[in-house]
Each structure stands twice: as C-alpha cells, then as structure tokens.
Amino acid sequence: MSAHRLVPESLALLTEGYAWLPDLMRAENDTALNLRVLGHPALAVRGPDAVGFFYDEEHVRRHGALPGPVLSTLFGHGAVHTLDGDAHRQRKAFFLPLLETDAVTGSAGHIADAWDEAVPRWRAQPEVVLFDAVGRVVARGVCRWAGVPLAEDEEEPLARDLLAMVDGFATAGPRHWRARRARTRQEQRFAALITEVRSGTVRPPADCVLDRVCRYRDASGAELTPRIAAVELLNVIRPATALSWFVAFAAHALHRWPEHKERLRSGEEGYATAFAHEVRRFYPFAPFLGGRAVTDLTWQGRHVPAGGLVLLDVHGQNHDERLFKDPYAFRPERFLDQPPGRDELIPQGGADPRNGHRCPGEAMAVGILETLARRLAALDYQVPPQDLSIPLNRIPTRPRSGMTIRTLA
Numbered sequence: 001m002s003a004h005r006l007v008p009e010s011l012a013l014l015t016e017g018y019a020w021l022p023d024l025m026r027a028e029n030d031t032a033l034n035l036r037v038l039g040h041p042a043l044a045v046r047g048p049d050a051v052g053f054f055y056d057e058e059h060v061r062r063h064g065a066l067p068g069p070v071l072s073t074l075f076g077h078g079a080v081h082t083l084d085g086d087a088h089r090q091r092k093a094f095f096l097p098l099l100e101t102d103a104v105t106g107s108a109g110h111i112a113d114a115w116d117e118a119v120p121r122w123r124a125q126p127e128v129v130l131f132d133a134v135g136r137v138v139a140r141g142v143c144r145w146a147g148v149p150l151a152e153d154e155e156e157p158l159a160r161d162l163l164a165m166v167d168g169f170a171t172a173g174p175r176h177w178r179a180r181r182a183r184t185r186q187e188q189r190f191a192a193l194i195t196e197v198r199s200g201t202v203r204p205p206a207d208c209v210l211d212r213v214c215r216y217r218d219a220s221g222a223e224l225t226p227r228i229a230a231v232e233l234l235n236v237i238r239p240a241t242a243l244s245w246f247v248a249f250a251a252h253a254l255h256r257w258p259e260h261k262e263r264l265r266s267g268e269e270g271y272a273t274a275f276a277h278e279v280r281r282f283y284p285f286a287p288f289l290g291g292r293a294v295t296d297l298t299w300q301g302r303h304v305p306a307g308g309l310v311l312l313d314v315h316g317q318n319h320d321e322r323l324f325k326d327p328y329a330f331r332p333e334r335f336l337d338q339p340p341g342r343d344e345l346i347p348q349g350g351a352d353p354r355n356g357h358r359c360p361g362e363a364m365a366v367g368i369l370e371t372l373a374r375r376l377a378a379l380d381y382q383v384p385p386q387d388l389s390i391p392l393n394r395i396p397t398r399p400r401s402g403m404t405i406r407t408l409a
C-alpha cells in the first residue's frame with residue numbers, strides 16, 4: 001500500500017467518474033485508501049464496518065464538506081444535508097415521517113395514478129423518452145401527495161427543472177448552469193408558495209408535507225425562513241424525480257434481460273422489491289459520500305488529520321464481491337430470500353436514517369420503483385434502435401438515449 005497516492009485525483013474523478021475510487025481500491029486490493037483530493041489529505045473507505053465509522057458524528061461531520069456548486073444545484077444552501085449534531089437531529093425530524101408506511105404507500109399510489117393518466121398520452125405519440133416522461137409523472141404524483149398545487153401547464157417546466165438540478169451538480173459545463181438557474185427559479189417559486197400558505201391565501205390539506213414545512217420550527221422555536229422552507233420542500237419533491245434515473249435503468253435491465261419482465265408481471269411475492277433493490281445496487285447513481293474528519297482519525301491503520309476528507313465509496317461497496325457474489329451480474333434473486341443488510345447495500349447512504357444522514361426517502365424510493373417497475377413490465381412497448389450505453393464518466397449517468405420506447409396499443 002502506498003501511504004499517499006499523488007495522482008491528480010480531482011482530474012481523475014472527472015475522467016473516470018464512477019470507476020475512480022473502485023479502481024484505486026482494486027489497485028491496492030483493499031477496502032481503505034489514503035489519497036489527496038484538491039491537494040488535501042483524504043481517506044476513502046468501504047464496507048459495513050466502515051459505514052459505522054463514517055456515520056459516527058465523533059468521526060465525520062458534514063458542515064463545510066459539500067462544495068458550493070453542489071449546494072447551488074442539488075441540495076440548496078442551508079439544507080439538512082449540511083447540518084450536524086442537534087441542528088441536524090431537529091431538522092431531520094421534519095423528514096422522518098417519510099419513513100412511515102403511509103408516506104410510502106401514499107406517494108407510490110399518487111405516482112402510480114399519474115403513470116396511468118400518462119399512458120394514453122404516450123400511446124398517441126410515435127415515441128416516448130422514458131427518462132423525461134417519468135420525470136413528469138413523478139412531479140405530478142409527488143406534488144399531489146405533498147399537497148403542492150400544480151397546474152397542468154406547470155408540470156413539464158417543473159419536472160424539467162427538478163431533473164436539471166440533479167443532472168447538473170457534478171459538472172462544470174452548461175448542464176451545471178442549467179441546474180443553477182433551475183434551482184433559483186424553483187426556490188423563488190416555492191418560497192412564494194410558503195408565504196401564501198402562511199398568510200392563509202393558499203390552504204393545503206392538514207398535515208401534508210407542504211403544511212408541515214410551513215409549520216416546522218427549529219431548535220430555537222423559530223419558523224424556517226421562506227427560502228430555507230422552500231429548500232427543504234424541494235428536498236422532498238426533487239429527489240423523488242431522481243426515480244427517472246432508476247426507472248430508465250429498470251427499462252434498460254428489462255431490455256437486456258427480458259426474463260425479469262414475466263416475473264414482474266406475474267406478481268410473484270417479493271419479486272418487485274428484490275428487483276428494485278437490484279436496480280439500486282447494480283446501476284450507478286451516487287458515486288461516493290464525503291465529510292470532514294472531526295479529529296485526527298485512524299481506520300485500518302490509515303490516518304487522516306482533523307479537517308481532512310473522509311469518503312465512503314458507495315459505488316464500490318455496492319459492487320464489492322465480498323458483499324455481493326458475482327457483483328457485475330444483474331440478479332434480483334440475490335435479494336429474494338434475504339433482504340439487503342442495512343450497511344451492505346448503500347445506494348442512499350448507510351446506518352440508521354433516524355440518527356444520521358442516511359436518506360429518509362429510501363423506503364419511498366423503493367416503493368415507487370417497485371410500483372413503476374411492475375407497471376413498466378405490464379406495458380406493451382418496443383425499444384427502437386438507440387444508444388443504450390451508460391457512460392461511467394458522466395455523473396449522474398443514465399442510458400445515453402434516455403430509453404426511448406414505442407408503446408403499442
């Protein structure tokens with residue numbers, strides 16, 4: 001093992017994307033690695049024990065770890081992602097009801113309805129780009145569920161902005177500037193909505209997400225400013241549209257390995273859940289997560305000084321053969337008899353979402369993906385010739401074509 005690799009890692013990240021950390025780990029044949037990122041010492045780790053190490057607040061803090069361009073696009077400045085300690089616990093409480101069964105079935109139900117409403121429109125079109133079409137379906141369904149008013153003609157522009165915010169967070173080019181403009185536009189729009197709810201001009205259903213964010217109070221008893229409330233409302237609506245990526249991946253999997261279609265259609269007990277987990281494991285989404293070392297840390301004999309970066313190799317862990325046999329085979333069956341271990345499968349972070357930063361929308365994401373994968377498998381469509389490659393140097397990646405389908409009547 002070399003003590004510190006001196007490759008210009010930030011450059012390597014841009015050129016290698018998802019393969020960057022896993023390749024470095026493979027070269028060292030290890031599950032931990034010292035490296036330098038933008039000239040700073042860093043420690044990259046993976047594995048269930050490393051998840052415990054990474055999510056221990058005595059070890060790693062999030063404040064100051066997320067680059068400004070990521071906040072200006074993906075999460076929003078002042079978002080829950082950037083908080084630590086009591087401030088984080090208090091803010092996270094707003095998101096914890098998302099873990100409940102009601103939220104999972106309610107959101108999936110509304111999104112399923114929006115899918116059913118969209119299918120006749122798709123049948124009237126020669127071709128549909130599934131990635132974009134699902135963005136619109138999810139935006140419509142999740143807004144209905146969250147109590148956010150959305151006129152028919154607002155759906156498409158909202159969906160486009162939400163997808164742009166996710167698509168543009170990890171690049172310096174035009175996609176990034178599109179993402180920034182999208183965030184500014186939607187933060188302003190949602191902040192105005194929050195002001196209208198607080199003044200009584202708009203009356204959302206009691207206890208819906210919109211109602212709760214307007215009433216939420218932080219540790220000092222103060223309500224959130226309209227902008228921060230808008231940021232957190234968007235942190236419910238926006239990640240739901242990330243399901244566009246996973247539904248496009250599900251369509252990719254059904255095209256490559258059509259045998260899964262029948263099993264999804266048959267309604268076989270547990271199969272759709274196993275399929276959803278395998279899509280989240282197999283296909284790349286979050287490459288890694290990062291925080292700052294609170295103090296001088298040592299993990300498996302490797303050190304990182306206080307203030308150094310600690311990276312959790314999400315993509316590498318989801319493809320680690322020590323955890324998943326034959327990791328580059330798409331096999332939902334692996335999750336049929338045994339659900340994924342909490343700290344083994346980590347596409348949406350690890351550890352307990354109630355205590356740390358793990359995604360509070362994970363059960364919702366699985367529920368929505370299961371529901372839409374079943375509907376996709378039940379839909380009669382053809383896949384015309386197109387570029388189905390999934391470039392690993394694009395973050396977040398997707399099938400290049402967006403998965404174009406021709407629906408059959």
Ligand code: HEM
Nearest residue numbers: 080081236239240242243286348349357358359360361365
């Ligand atoms: C495609 C689906 C999704 C993916 C891949 C995803 C992924 C992630 C990841 C990787 C994190 C960071 C975990 C960490 O920093 O430790 C996260 C956090 C978060 N996610 Fe998701 N997510 C998805 C869906 C959702 C949904 C549907 C919601 C809400 C409805 C949601 C809300 C959040 C929030 C609020 C956080 C911040 C939590 C915190 O900092 O405490 N996500 N998500």
